Amino acid sequence: MSQRPAIQLDHAALRRGDRLLWRDLTLDIEAGEFVAILGPNGAGKSTLLKVLLGLLPLSEGHALVAGKAPRRGSAEVGYVPQQKGFDTDLGARGRDLVTLGVDGHRFGPLGAAGRAARVEAAITAVGAKAYADRPIGRLSGGEQQRLRIAQALVGDPSVLLCDEPLLSLDLNHQRGVVELLDRRRREAGTAVLMVTHEINPVLPYVNRVIYLVDGRVAVGKPDEVLTSARLSSLYGTRVDVLRVRDRIVVLGAETEPHHDHDHFHDSDAGEWHAQ
Ligand SMILES: Nc1ncnc2c1ncn2[C@@H]1O[C@H](COP(=O)(O)OP(=O)(O)OP(=O)(O)O)[C@@H](O)[C@H]1O
Ligand SMILES: [Mg+2]
Numbered sequence: 001m002s003q004r005p006a007i008q009l010d011h012a013a014l015r016r017g018d019r020l021l022w023r024d025l026t027l028d029i030e031a032g033e034f035v036a037i038l039g040p041n042g043a044g045k046s047t048l049l050k051v052l053l054g055l056l057p058l059s060e061g062h063a064l065v066a067g068k069a070p071r072r073g074s075a076e077v078g079y080v081p082q083q084k085g086f087d088t089d090l091g092a093r094g095r096d097l098v099t100l101g102v103d104g105h106r107f108g109p110l111g112a113a114g115r116a117a118r119v120e121a122a123i124t125a126v127g128a129k130a131y132a133d134r135p136i137g138r139l140s141g142g143e144q145q146r147l148r149i150a151q152a153l154v155g156d157p158s159v160l161l162c163d164e165p166l167l168s169l170d171l172n173h174q175r176g177v178v179e180l181l182d183r184r185r186r187e188a189g190t191a192v193l194m195v196t197h198e199i200n201p202v203l204p205y206v207n208r209v210i211y212l213v214d215g216r217v218a219v220g221k222p223d224e225v226l227t228s229a230r231l232s233s234l235y236g237t238r239v240d241v242l243r244v245r246d247r248i249v250v251l252g253a254e255t256e257p258h259h260d261h262d263h264f265h266d267s268d269a270g271e272w273h274a275q
Contacts, residue, residue: 004067006031006159006191007052012061014047020215021047023060027210027219031158032189034182036202036222039212040253045195046082048212049161052193053079066158078152082163082195086144090137094147097136098122101151122154123147126180142173149180153190160184162194166201174201181205199226200247226250 005028013023021044029035037045050056051063054070063069066076078101098119123132126146131139136147145165152160162181166174182205185192196202199209199222209225211218213234218225225231226248231239235253242249 008064010062013059015059022212022217025217029191032185034192034206036206036209037195043212076158078157078160080148080152080162086137088137094132094136098150101154122150126150141168160190160192166198
């Protein structure tokens with residue numbers, strides 16, 4: 001495990017057109033850290049991941065990923081994109097999807113057998129062995145999501161970027177995915193950066209959160225950021241953060257201009273009004 005931070009952001013800002021998405025984003029993410037990116041629709045969460053993937057330049061400031069300027073196709077970075085369901089007619093198997101994640105140059109010398117062993121290990125690590133050889137279009141959302149994560153991890157990245165990997169999963173599958181990511185960062189020291197609209201499933205695991213709202217940014221431990229005072233100031237309106245048993249409920253942020261209800265179609269929805 002290396003000593004340098006997995007991700008470094010220094011006064012980073014991003015504009016799209018004449019809109020400022022976020023600015024003054026400064027933080028170092030260490031190897032093995034688990035960080036959640038929170039905020040309403042359109043806040044620039046996916047865009048932040050795209051910067052770290054080297055797909056978009058910053059408007060201001062600096063970013064380093066594994067000690068280097070972000071660049072496309074880096075073997076240091078695994079990526080689970082914001083979900084689109086697979087076509088039910090898709091004949092490819094889960095194993096084929098995971099194989100696509102193997103970097104040919106990196107594992108070239110291993111040959112076909114070494115490559116197949118890597119794929120098998122990644123499939124086993126996410127608990128997808130039982131269905132990896134079935135057509136992926138016919139798997140459940142949770143099964144597909146595990147295979148996407150296996151694809152992102154098969155190249156053994158030091159940084160894993162996940163964009164809403166919990167979307168459309170039931171509570172059990174959400175827990176399964178979060179525990180999988182948590183194990184990975186503990187065992188392999190992979191830094192995990194995860195965009196999510198569902199804070200409660202990740203709350204017990206994340207070290208820090210990055211909260212983006214309308215150009216403003218809050219970074220810190222969940223207990224520091226997810227407070228009524230901090231979120232009220234971030235949203236510019238009264239927001240109440242309630243603790244109900246081990247869960248949190250955020251009320252009052254639904255007046256946020258970019259808010260919409262697209263993400264409210266599961267059992268957790270009513271408990272997370274900040275989105
Ligand atoms: N190519 C583009 N050119 C200009 N603006 C863009 C482009 N792509 C995205 N945007 C805008 O940038 C903003 C941030 O988008 P982004 O996808 O990062 O939001 P998000 O926080 O991930 O939202 P969601 O929760 O809905 O996924 C949005 O207002 C979006 O319309
Ligand atoms: Mg997004």
